[in-house]
Amino acid sequence: MLDMNRMIEIIKKNQDFKKVGMIxxxxxxxxxxxxxxxxxxxxKVKLDKVKLKDLINRIKKKPGIIDVLVNIREG
Known part of the structure; x- marks a missing residue:
């Protein structure tokens, strides 16, 4: 499981991070x-993994987006 600080570290290591204006x-x-x-x-949280994967893929295709990281705690 990723915490928010770890997710930011991952984004900062992206080769396109110099283009980032906001996280x-x-x-x-x-x-x-x-x-x-x-x-x-x-x-109670239940994750639809197929819908989430589709959503992430669609968002990543938008101009200006370098990455999408998600951490959801089911239960």
Whole structure:
């Protein structure tokens, strides 16, 4: 499992890093209360690996993108 600092190190080693203007990171958190006001006890995450791979491949083809790294904790 990669942490955010390790992911940034990997990006910086990319031969095209000199072209980078930004590294975008998203770190989601579980809110304390749901939108309808109920206390949140937990969150279950299930990964669709096929859809994720397709999404990563499409994003990598966009101009200006040098890499896409993803770390998802299922459970």
């Amino acid at each position: 975008l990171c998203h770190n989601g958190v579980i809110r304390g209360y749901s939108k309808d006001g109920k206390k949140v006890k937990g969150l």
